[in-house]
Amino acid sequence: MIVLKSNGELRRMRRAGLVVWRALELVREHVKPGVTTGHLNRLVEEMMAREGAVPSFKGYHGYPASICTSVDEQVVHGIPGDRILHEGQIVSVDIGAIVDGYHGDAARTFPVGVISAEAQRLLDVTWQALQEGIQQARVGNHLSDISHAIQACAEAAGFSVVRDYVGHGIGRQMHEPPQIPNYGPPGMGPKLRAGMVLAIEPMVNAGTYEVRTLEDQWTVVTVDGALSAHFENTVAITPEGPAILTEPEPTGYE
Ligand code: MF3
Ligand code: CO
Numbered sequence: 001m002i003v004l005k006s007n008g009e010l011r012r013m014r015r016a017g018l019v020v021w022r023a024l025e026l027v028r029e030h031v032k033p034g035v036t037t038g039h040l041n042r043l044v045e046e047m048m049a050r051e052g053a054v055p056s057f058k059g060y061h062g063y064p065a066s067i068c069t070s071v072d073e074q075v076v077h078g079i080p081g082d083r084i085l086h087e088g089q090i091v092s093v094d095i096g097a098i099v100d101g102y103h104g105d106a107a108r109t110f111p112v113g114v115i116s117a118e119a120q121r122l123l124d125v126t127w128q129a130l131q132e133g134i135q136q137a138r139v140g141n142h143l144s145d146i147s148h149a150i151q152a153c154a155e156a157a158g159f160s161v162v163r164d165y166v167g168h169g170i171g172r173q174m175h176e177p178p179q180i181p182n183y184g185p186p187g188m189g190p191k192l193r194a195g196m197v198l199a200i201e202p203m204v205n206a207g208t209y210e211v212r213t214l215e216d217q218w219t220v221v222t223v224d225g226a227l228s229a230h231f232e233n234t235v236a237i238t239p240e241g242p243a244i245l246t247e248p249e250p251t252g253y254e
Helices: 007-030 037-051 117-135 143-156
Strands: 067-071 074-076 090-099 102-111 167-169 176-180 197-200 203-205 211-213 220-222 228-230 233-238 241-244
Touching: 007 037, 007 090, 007 102, 007 233, 037 067, 037 090, 074 090, 074 203, 074 228, 090 117, 090 228, 102 117, 102 228, 102 233, 117 143, 117 197, 117 203, 117 228, 117 233, 117 241, 143 176, 143 197, 176 197
Parallel strands: none
Antiparallel strands: 067 074, 067 090, 074 220, 090 102, 167 176, 167 197, 197 233, 203 228, 211 220, 233 241
């Protein structure tokens, strides 16, 4: 059921991944107090049009925008609009692109101006959890080795891992098998093989892991109102180890 990708397909996924990375860098440069989330969405739409890429979120199950912008206690799927970003907030930005029929998917949580030390610690730990998950994305490991590494990292720091949303396989579809929970015991699930491509995406909460969806039917928030962070990369499993398709460092699939 898990679709393995050829080297030629990985080169196409690399192109999609780099479009997503550049879009996130564009957003990073523009996140500051006074900017609206809708402005960030517009910038990405214009950039993808210039690059010949298609934003994969727009119209997905009726989703109305090209990126997700989730502020503070919003976990994922926040809809960009008139909301103005303020100093001290954090904003999770999730972007997907299709290039030549293949998807890339990545997310970063950005500080808006100067943020509290505790908010910064949440960002640092969630980023670190993603790195530790990626390090387990190796031939011969089991899928849940990724899950377990992420959970261990987040919980050791006193944070909690969202249960209701998970990472996923990716390729010709944005969401392919397998699902990748960000929690669980190691050594379970399918063995990882070269050619698998996974979107690994820890969502980490400062308080309880419980979440709910707002009346707009999209925005997911923490039930206790505590902060949440989200980092995601699209990662290919190769004989040489994990190849991060949504970061600028060479992967061998350029
Ligand atoms: N990028 C999200 C994911 O990682 C999907 C966004 S849902 C959408 O699965 F509706 F906004 F597209
Ligand atoms: Co994803």
